Amino acid sequence: xxxxxxxxxxxxxxxxxxxxxxxxxxxxxxxxxxxxxxxxxxxxxxxxxxxxxxxxxxxxxxxxxxxxxxxxxxxxxxxxxxxxxxxxxxxxxxxxxxxxxxxxxxxxxxxxxxxxxxxxxxxxxxxxxxxxxxxxxxxxxxxxxxxxxxxxxxxxxxxxxxxxxxxxxxxxxxxxxxxxxxxxxxxxxxxxxxxxxxxxxxxxxxxxxxxxxxxxxxxxxxxxxxxxxxxxxxxxxxxxxxxxxxxxxxxxxxxxxxxxxxxxxxxxxxxxxxxxxxxxxxxxxxxxxxxxxx
Amino acid sequence: xxxxxxxxxxxxxxxxxxxxxxxxxxxxxxxxxxxxxxxxxxxxxxxxxxxxxxxxxxxxxxxxxxxxxxxxxxxxxxxxxxxxxxxxxxxxxxxxxxxxxxxxxxxxxxxxxxxxxxxxxxxxxxxxxxxxxxxxxxxxxxxxxxxxxxxxxxxxxxxxxxxxxxxxxxxxxxxxxxxxxxxxxxxxxxxxxxxxxxxxxxxxxxxxxxxxxxxxxxxxxxxxxxxxxxxxxxxxxxxxxxxxxxxxxxxxxxxxxxxxxxxxxxxxxxxxxxxxxxxxxxxxxxxxxxxxxxxxxxxxxxxxxxxxxxxxxxxxxxx
Numbered sequence: 001x002x003x004x005x006x007x008x009x010x011x012x013x014x015x016x017x018x019x020x021x022x023x024x025x026x027x028x029x030x031x032x033x034x035x036x037x038x039x040x041x042x043x044x045x046x047x048x049x050x051x052x053x054x055x056x057x058x059x060x061x062x063x064x065x066x067x068x069x070x071x072x073x074x075x076x077x078x079x080x081x082x083x084x085x086x087x088x089x090x091x092x093x094x095x096x097x098x099x100x101x102x103x104x105x106x107x108x109x110x111x112x113x114x115x116x117x118x119x120x121x122x123x124x125x126x127x128x129x130x131x132x133x134x135x136x137x138x139x140x141x142x143x144x145x146x147x148x149x150x151x152x153x154x155x156x157x158x159x160x161x162x163x164x165x166x167x168x169x170x171x172x173x174x175x176x177x178x179x180x181x182x183x184x185x186x187x188x189x190x191x192x193x194x195x196x197x198x199x200x201x202x203x204x205x206x207x208x209x210x211x212x213x214x215x216x217x218x219x220x221x222x223x224x225x226x227x228x229x230x231x232x233x234x235x236x237x238x239x240x241x242x243x244x245x246x247x248x249x250x251x252x253x254x255x256x257x258x259x260x261x262x263x264x265x266x267x268x269x270x271x272x273x274x275x276x277x278x279x280x281x282x283x284x285x286x287x288x289x290x291x292x293x294x
Numbered sequence: 295x296x297x298x299x300x301x302x303x304x305x306x307x308x309x310x311x312x313x314x315x316x317x318x319x320x321x322x323x324x325x326x327x328x329x330x331x332x333x334x335x336x337x338x339x340x341x342x343x344x345x346x347x348x349x350x351x352x353x354x355x356x357x358x359x360x361x362x363x364x365x366x367x368x369x370x371x372x373x374x375x376x377x378x379x380x381x382x383x384x385x386x387x388x389x390x391x392x393x394x395x396x397x398x399x400x401x402x403x404x405x406x407x408x409x410x411x412x413x414x415x416x417x418x419x420x421x422x423x424x425x426x427x428x429x430x431x432x433x434x435x436x437x438x439x440x441x442x443x444x445x446x447x448x449x450x451x452x453x454x455x456x457x458x459x460x461x462x463x464x465x466x467x468x469x470x471x472x473x474x475x476x477x478x479x480x481x482x483x484x485x486x487x488x489x490x491x492x493x494x495x496x497x498x499x500x501x502x503x504x505x506x507x508x509x510x511x512x513x514x515x516x517x518x519x520x521x522x523x524x525x526x527x528x529x530x531x532x533x534x535x536x537x538x539x540x541x542x543x544x545x546x547x548x549x550x551x552x553x554x555x556x557x558x559x560x561x562x563x564x565x566x567x568x569x570x571x572x573x574x575x576x577x578x579x580x581x582x583x584x585x586x587x588x589x590x591x592x593x594x595x596x597x598x599x600x601x602x603x604x605x606x607x608x609x610x611x612x613x
Contacts, residue, residue: 182396183391183392183393183396183397184396184397184398184399184400186391186397187389187391187397187398187459187462189352189383190350190352190383190384190388190389190391191383191384191388191410191411191414191462192379192380192381192382192383192384192385192414192415193384193410193411193414194414197410197414201402201406201410202399202402205399205401205402206399206400206401208401
């Protein structure tokens with residue numbers, strides 16, 4: 001039994017799970033909504049001129065004060081339309097999560113390949129750093145870094161990368177250790193191919209299945225981590241609210257019955273993370289031949 | 295007399311383990327002339343493959359070449375820097391491995407892997423390298439090379455993959471090819487075809503070939519000379535006719551007698567008693583504990599010496 005080799009084979013193996021297929025569709029819709037946020041949103045939630053304080057904290061379905069439109073999911077304390085805020089927030093959350101994951105993957109790939117291929121003391125040193133990193137909770141690492149660096153999109157991404165690169169490094173190293181024993185890697189030595197070619201052309205593609213699985217799961221946790229930081233008030237600045245910040249903004253009104261300010265961003269976050277996790281689970285099952293049961 | 299392509303003298307490659315040195319190769323000498331095919335025979339653990347890797351300069355710690363000379367086209371390879379060895383590897387000296395399923399990277403197309411092997415050693419354009427790959431595939435008897443170049447390894451049969459592996463070895467027209475049991479995993483008819491191609495290539499281009507195997511019938515059909523190894527030492531070395539038709543070392547004789555014969559149907563197969571244990575560093579002849587002809591003198595190490603008919607023999611009491 002082997003992992004599917006063609007795209008068509010991959011798609012048909014993936015579609016065997018109904019929940020994963022649904023999750024993939026939901027995820028695509030979420031991505032589209034986030035990308036098209038400026039087009040889909042009824043208002044620009046960051047343009048203060050478009051906000052009307054008289055419309056603040058309206059429940060879902062209320063008409064606006066001037067009667068021109070309806071707030072489908074209500075408004076927040078500044079009279080901001082929640083639909084627009086969620087779409088923009090989703091966009092910010094996804095951008096931060098994906099950027100952080102890409103950077104962390106890049107670092108993890110280099111560290112993992114080098115450590116796994118060269119081995120020896122260098123490997124031991126790098127892996128002890130990874131162990132150290134993984135022995136701290138990710139949120140703690142991120143909090144400490146934010147405390148040092150300060151707030152801002154770039155800084156949050158830096159903190160997320162610092163908290164997550166070690167997962168990739170360890171995963172890649174594990175795969176490289178296995179692959180290095182295979183004869184085609186011995187063959188590259190016999191052919192005296194350049195080291196960069198061995199690492200990036202021969203080893204890296206063979207690490208891809210593992211990388212895709214870990215990457216998909218870690219995007220979800222990067223988004224969750226960013227939401228946590230923002231919820232705690234140390235993440236993104238208030239001018240670029242992510243879902244976490246939206247939840248935090250409505251938090252104080254929860255007990256007074258104005259649930260929608262926190263609830264709907266929370267729901268959006270939940271659905272996003274859940275669909276990513278479902279997709280990642282299915283990817284793991286499809287791409288890892290050892291787990292497949294046909 | 296022409297200079298040999300490769301000449302090895304007293305090669306010793308030891309692995310330094312916690313329980314003392316393991317003498318994987320312990321005094322091996324032979325030379326290969328241009329166009330000559332040498333069969334290196336021995337059972338598992340006799341040091342055949344390590345000899346091959348020693349020549350390539352690819353012995354990893356805790357292993358080390360501790361003694362001897364490896365002279366390639368009049369040039370000593372021992373002590374050369376890794377950078378200097380890299381200019382030879384895959385270029386002047388090529389190696390082919392045992393398992394054709396494994397030597398090709400499963401995720402890369404054949405053309406990518408072949409072009410890369412050329413460009414690692416020669417300055418030329420991609421399309422020139424591709425043309426070279428095309429003709430190399432033709433030389434090893436692959437039909438429709440253009441189509442095969444665009445295939446992935448898993449789209450090919452085992453025999454075809456081994457041909458590709460051989461074609462990669464031929465790409466840079468090496469002076470020496472070390473083939474480490476490359477047909478063991480193939481069925482007999484494919485093996486026969488590949489042996490025929492190899493013989494033709496060596497005769498045409500003057501490439502020397504060291505064919506490492508445990509299969510005496512392959513050596514009989516392919517090689518000019520044969521070296522029999524036991525316990526990291528060369529025990530008998532001569533022409534194929536000398537060694538296979540009238541073996542003089544008891545081990546060679548046992549090895550030949552162990553080959554199943556069609557005429558001997560129903561008879562129990564002959565075998566050499568005992569098993570080779572590489573961790574035992576015997577002081578005398580390594581084969582003595584299993585040898586039917588062992589004498590008290592075999593407790594001292596015999597030396598490789600030329601006999602009257604020109605073969606080299608390491609035995610106190612030859613047949």
